[in-house]
Amino acid sequence: MQTKTTLSADDWIKAAFRTLSAGGVQAIKAEAIARDLKVSKGSFYWHFKDVPDLKAQMLEHWSRAATGAIIADIEAAGGSPRDRLRLLVEEATGDRSLPYGGMLAESAIREWGRHDAAAAGALKTVDTHRLAYVAELFGTGGFTADQGAAKARLLYGALIGLETLAAEGLADLRGDMLNLLTDLLADS
Amino acid sequence: MQTKTTLSADDWIKAAFRTLSAGGVQAIKAEAIARDLKVSKGSFYWHFKDVPDLKAQMLEHWSRAATGAIIADIEAAGGSPRDRLRLLVEEATGDRSLPYGGMLAESAIREWGRHDAAAAGALKTVDTHRLAYVAELFGTGGFTADQGAAKARLLYGALIGLETLAAEGLADLRGDMLNLLTDLLADS
C-alpha cells in the first residue's frame, strides 16, 4: 500500500475533520487543508464547488455516522436495559466509538452549531435521536416515559458538560458519569 | 445623558463581549467592532496595542467578574446549604446574573478556550472556584468532602451540558437542573 497517487472527496473530508477537531470551524480553509494534504488548492476545487460545499458534506457524513454509531454496538451486545445503559456510558466516555475523531469532533461541531444554522440542524437531529434512544432504555427499565425522558436529558447533558470539564482536568468523565447513572437508576 | 462624545477602553471591551456572544471568538475583529461603535479603527489602536491585547483584557475582566458574580448574591441571601444550592441553581439558570451578557458569553468563552491557552486558563480558574464553592455547600449540607466534590462536578457539568441542549430546544434548563439537584440532595 504505497501512498495513494490520487485523492478522493472522502480523503478531503477526513482531513477536514482532523482540522476541525484541532482548530475549530474557522480552521476549515481550502488552502490550509491542501497544504496539509500536500497538494494544491486546484485539487480542492476539483472535488468541491467551494468551501460551504465541503462543510455541507462534512455535516452530512457526520449526521449519518453519528446517529447510529454507538447504538448499533449496544444493541448487538444485548443485555438488560440497565446493562445497556452502563455499556452505553462506557462506550460514550471511552471515545473512539464516535465517528471522525471522537468527542473532539463532536464538541467542535457543537461549537460550529452555535453560529451556523446547518450545523445546528444536523446536531439537533443527532441529539434528538440519541435522547430518544436513552429515554427508551430508561423506559423499558421500569420508568415512565416522562421519567425516562428527563433522565435521558440529564445523562446526556451531563455527558456533554462533564466532557468539557474533563478537558480542563476538572472532572473524571467516566467515573462521574457512572456515578450519575447509578443515581438515576435508583428508584426515586 | 446625550450619547457620549468619546469612548473608553471599557466601552470597547463591552462591545467586544457583545460581538463575542453573537458571533464567537472569530468575530472579534478590530475593524468590525469599530464599525459597530461607529468609529474608525484609529480609535481601536489608540486604546489597545493590538487585537491580542484586547482579547487578553477581555479575559482579565471576565475572570474577575465571573468568579464572584453569583456567589456574592447567594451568600448575601443566607439560608441553609440546601436553600443556597436551590437559589444557586435558579440564579444560574436565570441568566443575567452572569457578567457580560449571561450564558451566551460563557459558552462563547468556553468555545474560545478550546483553541486558546489563555482563555482556557481563565476558564479553568473560574470553573475551579465555582466547583469548590458548590462542593463546600454540599459539604456543609451533610456530605463528605469527596461526595460534595463529586456532586458539585455533576451539578456544574450538567449545567453546562443542559444549557447547550436547551439552546437546541431539547431540554428544560431550570426544570432539569432542579430535578438533578433534588436527586443529588437525597441521601445515597
Next chain:
DNA sequence: CCGTTACCATACGGCAGCGTATGTATCGGC
C-alpha cells in the same frame, strides 16, 4: 496511438482584516 477524461499545478484578481504612519479636531491649563 490518439483523444478524452480525471486529477492536479500554477497564476491571477479580488477582498477582508491587520498594523502603522500621519493628519486633525477638541480641550483643559495657564
Next chain:
DNA sequence: GCCGATACATACGCTGCCGTATGGTAACGG
C-alpha cells in the same frame, strides 16, 4: 490665545484566503 495631550480619522502596504481560469499529465477506452 497658544500648547501639549487626548481621542479619533484617513491612507497605506502587507498578508491570508477565496474563487476562477487555464495549462499540464497520466491513465484508459477504442
